[in-house]
Amino acid sequence: MPPRQGAAPSRRRPARRSLRERRSQRSRQAEPQAARALPAAPGDGRACPARRRRQREGSVRPGEGHLQLTRLPRPRSRFIRARVVIPPALEEQAVAGLWDVGCLGVQVTASGRVARLTLDAYFPGLAPRRRLAARLRCSLRQVGLGPRARPRLCVVPAGRWIERWQRSLRPMPIGRFLVMPEGCDALAVSPRRRVLRVRFGQAFGTGEHATTQMCLRLLGEHLRPDERVIDLGTGSGILAMAACRLGAGQVVAVDDDPAALAVARANLTDNDLVGRVKLRRADAAAACQPGPFDLALVNIGASTIEGLLPHLAPALTRGGRAVLAGLLMDDEDRLLRAASGCGLVLLDRRRLRPWSALVLRRP
Secondary structure (H helix, E strand, O other): OOOOOOOEOOOOOOOOOOHHHHHHOEHHHOOOEEOOOEOOOOOOOEEOOOOEEEOOHHHOOEOEEEEEEOOOOOOOOEEEEEEEEEOHHHHHHHHHHHHHHOOOEEEEEEEOOOOEEEEEEEEEOOOOHHHHHHHHHHHHHHOOOOOOOOOEEEEEEOOOHHHHHHHHOOOEEEOOEEEEEOOOOOOOOOOOOEEEEEOOOOOOOOOOOHHHHHHHHHHHHHOOOOOEEEEEOOOOOHHHHHHHHOOOOEEEEEEOOHHHHHHHHHHHHHOOOEOOEEEEEOOHHHHOOOOOEEEEEEEOOHHHHHHHHHHHHHHEEEEEEEEEEEEEHHHHHHHHHHHHHOOOEEEEEEEEOOEEEEEEEOO
């Protein structure tokens, strides 16, 4: 719930920037978004969910997209739609810029071989169009899109596509889990799968994005019963909930975004996990200090992770592991060099182009 669960980068080391600022920056290095992505309705392109600041290229195939909403519009309402075409590497920061201007929802659609992404942002129909266009151009320039980012605005009716979209929601089997988006129909669940119910919201981590999926799969393979787990940048809380479902002893979920923590708290309630996960509002580096932890889950982007490694490594037990995601395959070598300098070694790796997830171990 993007994420969520849930992020754009600059090449500067993120010293004291908040997780929220770092996530909205992540796309400058092509890192995942933390918004709330949801399958789009028929006629608008098939959509895959995600958010904040979260969604990303790895979850969108040609002809597909994802929809992110802050709230559902009335069926007869009208929108101003702002359309802008961007390279996939800038998706997260562009979406962050659209949220900053106050859009109600964002739909991302890929074309060709995902060489370009089309962002359709929806605003209240009564918004002054000239002023809105100026604010959009300014916001998109500030997040790195440059003067060529010229959104095209038009008025469109909402129709009933939101309702059609809601009916299209389906549970998502991911590794040892079944992710149930809010509003989708219940179905018989295999006893081998743990159910995770996820609400709509602007927190990264709805299960749609490639980075979240790789984290869920790696968590199922590397978590041992009764281990102590920390989820840094928890977003929707989906990874923390997954750790609980697999029998973790103590789970700490950290985010410095109050909106993300509110979504995570609601998801814990829906999953009957209140009291099993300790939610904490804090900076990721500061949150590492209480350690030690047997397993760390970090799905917040390569630049943020690189700056976090010196704090994370000593917070792991001997033999402790860290699942790192939110990075591109091109970031692997840089992160592995930084990890080696902190005494961590590569234990496992997953790739879902162009995204990568690493499991590091403290010897």
